[in-house]
Amino acid sequence: MLTAGTKWLQELSAGARRPDTGARRATYATGGGFATGALAAGALAEWLPQPMVLPCLVHAVLALLVLGTTAAAPERAPTREAAPMKPPLTARHRTTFKNPRFMCVVLPAAPAVFGAATVAYVVLPPLVANRVPGYAPVFSGLVAALTLVTGIAVQPLATWLDHAHSARATLAAMVTVVGGLAVGACAVHWNSARLVLTAAVLLGAGYGLTLASGLMEMDRLTPAKARPSTAFLYQGATYSGFLTPLLLALAAGAAPYHHLLAGMAAVGLLCLLITARYSRRNLP
Template sequence: MSQAPGSSRRGVAPWVPAALVLTLVGWGGNQFTPLMLLYRDALGLSSVTVNAVLGVYVVGLVPALLLGGPASDRLGRRPVTTWAVLTALLGSAIMAAGPLGLWLLFPGRFVTGVSVGLAMAAATSWVKELSAPPFDHAAPGAGARRSSVALTAGFGLGPVLTAAMAEWAPAPEVLPYLLHLVITLPGLLVLRGLPEPSLLSPRRAAPRSMAARSARSVRFLRVVAPAAPWVFGVNAVSFAVVPLVLSSAVGGHDLAYATLLIALTFGAGVAVQPLARRLDDRASARALLVALGVVVVGLGVTTLTAATANPWLGMVGSVVLGASYGINLVSGLQEVQRIAGPDDLGALTGVFYALGYVGFLIPTVLALLAGWFDHVTMLAALVVLAGVCLAVVARFSRTGLPGS
């Protein structure tokens, strides 16, 4: 090659545009969250209906993760990431038309889920590949941290700006989605010219099934899989369950409070990621164990929040849960990138994220069970479940280490 494949004529590292796309698509995926209370109050929707709209996002996201990962391994990262941007634009366009009928919210969220699933599977792998020689000479694990920060930034920035527009701008059910359309459209341009590391190396037999071969490894099944659902499960508890539980306690400031919890959750998730790097240990699952320990503490604080209806305690719980999210996401991706074979990185990344988003259904499940159990009981049950997952990961912490 006449120049390093990762060098840019403008001096921008090649991983940056791929990470930017993750931020833009993540923005679109989470901008609905602060509007849950607005839709509930303005349209007279039940909590079950609102959480169903939130949950249908996962119905689109999980198949996109499982299909998009292997597709990006076989076809390259660019085409799959491009489809992610296109479906993100379509999802926001449908959501902007939501005031024409409640039924539009369901396909809008479904398409948005597809966009996020494709981006997380393909662009995360792309950032990892572009963070390694000869494209970049960053420290090991930099790809996992960079994609994690980019995704978290989108997940946090989108809902904060959406909530601000809902509070002070006209047409809050429309304007946030139009803004996302405007800022995401250039994402199609930034992908042009980026190198495709997976296509530059000799082609290997691409996985033919939806699941990566590496997903059947002992370490993935016994160490990564038990921790994965808590990656996004804690976020769902923090900014989808807690605001509903405390809606009467915060008076007429429920939208502002929900937005604050989102900002605290993702702010803590970004701030703690340097710690996640230092916790990572190739000879154990130390980082995942710390992450799950923090999950147990955060869910315990959230259970006390529900018992006392204390908004201040809810804020503390969101910070703790956000910290667990940041550690869990980075350490989980680092484990995945060590486990994955040379031909199924995208596929295994998709499986990891798909398992992570199983936890995003927690608010929907709790809403369905609310007729039989109170929130204190249900959140306490989550504490116990997280403790069981912690025990499983601890038991197999040194099992199936790469290279062993």
């Protein structure tokens, strides 16, 4: 659904003056949907009956309504004859992914995109639930919305920071993620709901900056005809960050969560140092 919606928005934005209008609208729509959905689900679970069933039921009903509404929508893209099947990775793709700049600048930051976001809204809220008695579901929804709205809001900053002869946007993003993880570790250690909100802002900013800076790096590394597919493959690499809550849960028996989060911050700092070392090398 995300891929189809993104493509549709890009088609609807084909006549816009700026070439990146479709991508920006898709990013804002996706982030806005994530944020409002999380906040709405938290409110439904907090104040209405059947908190484990009703949010999912409402989601299913909305999905059916969207299906019924869009089923009759006209096709925007021009009809083309069926093209012969091509291998998923062409020489252009392989050149991009073998580029040392991809390996040493883009890839180390990729898992931080959704790793930062999921730590903020999946891992942290339950660990301080006793600080918001009676309001844990809506607090979780608020943290998720705050994380994702911040991620949308900071993406123009990534464009401003971006520079073709350095990786300063990616470096700023990773510094923000490391700072957010450190604040999250302090929030868990001191059992502070306010610090969780602060960590959500920092991690949300890290999520937005890392995603935007990575896509801009990919644009420079990839020939124009291969950009759509390499962008999706890059986003596939970022989805590895969704495993972060699972990995933390598996490791929770070996160490307390604030130690695990501090360890993640240390790993992020190591990735930051690698990126900084190669930030001015292998420039496109």
